[in-house]
Amino acid sequence: MFAVRDIVIFALVAGVLAAAILAAWPWARRHGRFAVAGVTTAVGFIAWNLTLNATDATGFNVDAPIIPLSWADAGSGVLAFVATALVLGLFTERGEPASRVVGAAALAGLVAIIVDLFVL
Helix, strand or coil, X not given: CCCHHHXXXXXXXHHHHHHHHHHXXXXXXXXXXXXXXXXXXXXXXXXXXHXXXXXXXXXXXXXXXXXXXXXXXXHHHHHHHHHHHHHHHHHHCCCCCHHHHHHHHHHHHHHHHHHHHHHC
């Protein structure tokens, strides 16, 4: 479906954008949470798209009839969300309110969806 090089490059773009957006939030700047979210966004993006490549899942890259969003695009966001929520919630920020962790993960997932929607 996509070249591995392109997946990695755009995953890094998604990670940097997620980190930059989260860096505007004071909570995310403490303890480098924005950097953690950037890395997990890139990892989730890469994992999803490499899985699609390995399984030759071309049917996932078909846009929905109402909105121009495919399962491939949405999957990038879901995996970025899950990776970010897991790492922040289970490993680095166990004492923080869930709303902040989930909010940061949701922003990371949204950025991954937008990047995947417009570049892959």
